[in-house]
Amino acid sequence: MIAEVSAVQFRQKLGEMLNQVQYRNDSIVISKDGKPVAALVDAELFTRIRRMRDRFDALSSRIAQAYAGVPEEQGLAEIDSLVAAERAR
Known part of the structure; x- marks a missing residue:
């Protein structure tokens, strides 16, 4: 609750x-x-939240590195397309 x-x-x-x-x-x-x-x-939930945040930060960093030098609109369009394709699977 x-x-x-x-x-x-x-x-x-x-x-x-x-x-x-x-x-x-x-x-x-x-x-x-x-x-x-x-x-x-509770402490267990807090630990899970921190782990998820750390994983999210690492993933965000990897995505930022992969798209360095790509115009923002183009990068976002590609990511949206990949997400849509993955959800369709």
């Missing part, structure tokens, strides 16, 4: 929310002035 709380509520109920995350695998979005500013997730 994903709950949303204000920063004030979060400060007041930190212990309870840590238990929710640790034992129920809930996630909590913390808002300030009505806008989400942070999230509290």
Whole structure:
């Protein structure tokens, strides 16, 4: 479950929310002035998110290197075409 709380509520109920995350695998979005500013997730999910981000960054870097010197519009059109072809398979 994903709950949303204000920063004030979060400060007041930190212990309870840590238990929710640790034992129920809930996630909590913390808002300030009505806008989400942070999230509290269990450590396992956080580790998975970091690994995914690292893999995404590595892939983005490889794509940027492969398309260095190619005009942006041409590169994006080629990538879109390849993605569409792969999804059609």
